[in-house]
Amino acid sequence: MELYQQTLQSLHDKLLKKDVSAVEITESIFKRVDQVEAQVCSYITPNREAALAQAKAADAKIAGGGTIAPLAGLGGALKDNLCTKGIKTTCASKILAKFVPPYDATVVEKLASQDAVFIGKANMDEFAMGGSTENSGFFPSRNPWDLERVPGGSSGGSAAAVAAGEALWALGSDTGGSIRQPAAYCGLVGLKPTYGRVSRYGLVAYASSLDQIGPITRNVTDCALVMNAISGYDPKDSTSIKAAAPDYTKALSQDVKGLKIGLPREYMGEGIQPEVRQAVLKAVEQLQALGAECREVSLPHTEYALAAYYIIAPAEASSNLARYDGVSFGYRGEGDDIVSMYKKARSQGFGAEVQRRIMLGTYALSSGYYDAYYLKALKVRTLVKQDFDRAFEQVDVLLTPTAPTPAFKIGEMMSDPLTMYLQDVFTIPSNLAGVPAISVPCGFAGGLPLGLQIIGPVLGEEKVIRTAYAFEQCNDYHQRFAPLGEVKS
Amino acid sequence: MSYETVIGLEVHSELKTKSKIFCGCSTQFGSDQNTNVCPVCLGLPGVLPVINEKVVEFAVRAGLALNCRILPFSKFDRKNYYYPDLPKNFQTSQYDLPIAVDGYLDIEVNGETKRIGITRVHMEEDAGKLVHSGTISNSDYALVDYNRTGVPLIEIVSEPDLRSPEEAKAYLEKMKAILEYLDVSDCKMEEGSLRCDANISLRPVGQEEFGVKSEIKNLNSFRSVQKGLEYEVARQTELLDEGGKVVQETRSWDDAKGITVSLRSKEQAHDYRYFPEPDLVPIMVEESWVEDIRAHLPELPEARKQRLMNEYGLPAYDAGVITASKAMAEYYDATVAKGAEAKVVANWLMSEVSRMLNAEGREVTDCPVSPAHLAGLIALISKGTISGKIAKTVFEEMWSSGKDAESIVKEKGLVQISDEGEIVAIVQAVIAAHPQSVADYRAGKEKAIGFLVGQIMKQTKGRANPELVNRLLKENL
Numbered sequence: 001m002e003l004y005q006q007t008l009q010s011l012h013d014k015l016l017k018k019d020v021s022a023v024e025i026t027e028s029i030f031k032r033v034d035q036v037e038a039q040v041c042s043y044i045t046p047n048r049e050a051a052l053a054q055a056k057a058a059d060a061k062i063a064g065g066g067t068i069a070p071l072a073g074l075g076g077a078l079k080d081n082l083c084t085k086g087i088k089t090t091c092a093s094k095i096l097a098k099f100v101p102p103y104d105a106t107v108v109e110k111l112a113s114q115d116a117v118f119i120g121k122a123n124m125d126e127f128a129m130g131g132s133t134e135n136s137g138f139f140p141s142r143n144p145w146d147l148e149r150v151p152g153g154s155s156g157g158s159a160a161a162v163a164a165g166e167a168l169w170a171l172g173s174d175t176g177g178s179i180r181q182p183a184a185y186c187g188l189v190g191l192k193p194t195y196g197r198v199s200r201y202g203l204v205a206y207a208s209s210l211d212q213i214g215p216i217t218r219n220v221t222d223c224a225l226v227m228n229a230i231s232g233y234d235p236k237d238s239t240s241i242k243a244a245a246p247d248y249t250k251a252l253s254q255d256v257k258g259l260k261i262g263l264p265r266e267y268m269g270e271g272i273q274p275e276v277r278q279a280v281l282k283a284v285e286q287l288q289a290l291g292a293e294c295r296e297v298s299l300p301h302t303e304y305a306l307a308a309y310y311i312i313a314p315a316e317a318s319s320n321l322a323r324y325d326g327v328s329f330g331y332r333g334e335g336d337d338i339v340s341m342y343k344k345a346r347s348q349g350f351g352a353e354v355q356r357r358i359m360l361g362t363y364a365l366s367s368g369y370y371d372a373y374y375l376k377a378l379k380v381r382t383l384v385k386q387d388f389d390r391a392f393e394q395v396d397v398l399l400t401p402t403a404p405t406p407a408f409k410i411g412e413m414m415s416d417p418l419t420m421y422l423q424d425v426f427t428i429p430s431n432l433a434g435v436p437a438i439s440v441p442c443g444f445a446g447g448l449p450l451g452l453q454i455i456g457p458v459l460g461e462e463k464v465i466r467t468a469y470a471f472e473q474c475n476d477y478h479q480r481f482a483p484l485g486e487v488k489s
Numbered sequence: 490m491s492y493e494t495v496i497g498l499e500v501h502s503e504l505k506t507k508s509k510i511f512c513g514c515s516t517q518f519g520s521d522q523n524t525n526v527c528p529v530c531l532g533l534p535g536v537l538p539v540i541n542e543k544v545v546e547f548a549v550r551a552g553l554a555l556n557c558r559i560l561p562f563s564k565f566d567r568k569n570y571y572y573p574d575l576p577k578n579f580q581t582s583q584y585d586l587p588i589a590v591d592g593y594l595d596i597e598v599n600g601e602t603k604r605i606g607i608t609r610v611h612m613e614e615d616a617g618k619l620v621h622s623g624t625i626s627n628s629d630y631a632l633v634d635y636n637r638t639g640v641p642l643i644e645i646v647s648e649p650d651l652r653s654p655e656e657a658k659a660y661l662e663k664m665k666a667i668l669e670y671l672d673v674s675d676c677k678m679e680e681g682s683l684r685c686d687a688n689i690s691l692r693p694v695g696q697e698e699f700g701v702k703s704e705i706k707n708l709n710s711f712r713s714v715q716k717g718l719e720y721e722v723a724r725q726t727e728l729l730d731e732g733g734k735v736v737q738e739t740r741s742w743d744d745a746k747g748i749t750v751s752l753r754s755k756e757q758a759h760d761y762r763y764f765p766e767p768d769l770v771p772i773m774v775e776e777s778w779v780e781d782i783r784a785h786l787p788e789l790p791e792a793r794k795q796r797l798m799n800e801y802g803l804p805a806y807d808a809g810v811i812t813a814s815k816a817m818a819e820y821y822d823a824t825v826a827k828g829a830e831a832k833v834v835a836n837w838l839m840s841e842v843s844r845m846l847n848a849e850g851r852e853v854t855d856c857p858v859s860p861a862h863l864a865g866l867i868a869l870i871s872k873g874t875i876s877g878k879i880a881k882t883v884f885e886e887m888w889s890s891g892k893d894a895e896s897i898v899k900e901k902g903l904v905q906i907s908d909e910g911e912i913v914a915i916v917q918a919v920i921a922a923h924p925q926s927v928a929d930y931r932a933g934k935e936k937a938i939g940f941l942v943g944q945i946m947k948q949t950k951g952r953a954n955p956e957l958v959n960r961l962l963k964e965n966l
Contacts, residue, residue: 101528102533201537202536204534205768315764323578328633342571366762
């Protein structure tokens, strides 16, 4: 097996035993990038030289002895909405095409201090708005399992990079499913942590009350390792939770005896592809075989969650994205006066989907409409939260499909934003409620990976990880590689 | 027809915290352009605000001093509008749940006390400053200085309880005094650390319903608050008398021309699209913390005025003038503490000291004569070493040289002549030299004595003890 295909845990062991160096691992990854990047298009900004320097520094540390962090010397992809000092951070938008932040996001700072290696800045839907990376202002990324198909989004570049072997791990951000859905489409593990578990400082905001950074990895163990590296209270983020982060690897256990699993009735209805439903039901059976108990539960306000999301997220976005005006940074529109300058910067710098959401949000907050839209959406959000609260009084975790279908074809949904929005129907409620949710590979349909979503209560990451790990160990889905680069016979 | 004027004021006051409201940058006024900035106050992508706890404390302090109720649950909201001095294109402010509500402020106008309601006190961030290459209308471009971006502000909104431009001015002066006493703001209108917008409308006397109001901006001094409102009263009165209607609009005071001009109509008013700031958590204020702040509130102008009246027997007027400015009150206390007689100090502060400060446009904190030096001067007068008249000359010398009174008196030989023999000799010489005046006096023209006193003073260069001169002159006539 090539170095770029291996798990974080096994590579860490090899580094400690000095069987391999961080430079060798990093070179292996970049060799893979050279092989497949033209097809997959994961990265907006590869970070080759700096990555090799980081790898060298990690090797020096390993040679010197002392404590070596689990991610030291191991190369990953950062979604391009995470600010990196001195490295372009574009949010896949023309408006930030040349933006180089003067500071690091807290997660970037944390990973760097643990000697992790940054392979590059990954493609995404512009400002994280979308579910396919087709809304990237530069180019779409492709699904390594089928290059005709999308890798999902908005963290599609991050997922594609890991699935293609162009990164050992990746960070994404999830506002309505943007980590979990691409993880599902690319046969990976993706975790959206509890809101406030991971600092958002330096994550370019889409919808502040919903955004959360999380890992995309090949398996649940790697997910726990990355979570250990990035979680915790950050005084720079007022919404981050003031509680010490546990060691998530302690949750890597197959002991699910007595674990109460809920199957929300509203998540198994119409619109789900039959293979997806079957895969979820099979997962339930496997967990039951391990001793978990399963029952049906109800989250009655689920059907309103999507509508509430498409009010709240654009409303916040309309304000968060107001700063892109070309005055002191970003794409500058030339005009005779300030208003024409603003208009040019924003109509030329933003893509269609971003403009659509800014307009939706501006409308929803306008005087005379606020009560009917934004305020009502906030009330729905409260009801959705209460649904989860009640469900978690009865069960430990909830099992649902991550997305109703496997990855769709590039271009298939671009003319139909509403159908595209429906892909998020199972992932959005947990953002509204702020609860953690993971997607783990649960089978294939027509050669395309499927994802099982496990949702837990607030700060219930350990329950989610334990369930996901137990399920993962029953199958070999996580050990399969995308057939990319293999000669098709 | 006769109208009643209805005015409400919105006062913005910059809080004198060391760092900005949502980041650690300095709030220092007058720093080089764009030096007190960081990614947070520049609104760069990805940054998040963190509330400066001192700002909440200062706002609570102001709220308590203005007799407000402090809300235990308060929050920040975003006020969305585009302007190049506002890097995020929204201002983080407070909308429906401000930190303090329902207070009042007592003002005195024409010797009568009037209570003005305070609707609310809320916290918000200040915007930056545009620097134009020429004037606003002829500049090819404008530059932005973000030093002020994120400096903490409180906005204090009054009820429409003010009934004249004079009351508005009194309200603003009282507000400034309170904020200074609280040590939460420098309140320098010329530096923009105290700013004021006014809502003004007229209604026929006896009518309960408010008339249509205009909002006046750009009132940059106490004088312009009064002038701008006086202008607006006249403008609206004329409009109404001619059978016209006041339009609801925002107007700007042009200080040079002495007029207000329309900025924008109600229809053009911004829709600020307020919504809760998702990057900050609500502010939960503990009652015990509020009570602790209340217990440690400094002495406020009203209390200090009473104290000066009680302790030193100052008349209400004197005590009011001296305590209107915290710095003046402190100067006063410091001078009295050096042993100077309380009423004499008050007279000096209200006359010579104020006159010189006004003439040079100085603040009392910047007074070249220290309280100790002033006390020294007053001591020389009460000991009879110099006369009150000479003291004024000495004071001017102290002002320009920074020296103390005693050394000036010695250097210039200004010690009062109180030796009877010496004065009698001069008196007799003057009587001999001016027979006509002496005759006039003896004929009953009392005024003639003034001329003779003047002659004596002239010969002694004003140093003769005036009481002795008067007595000895009369005796010798």
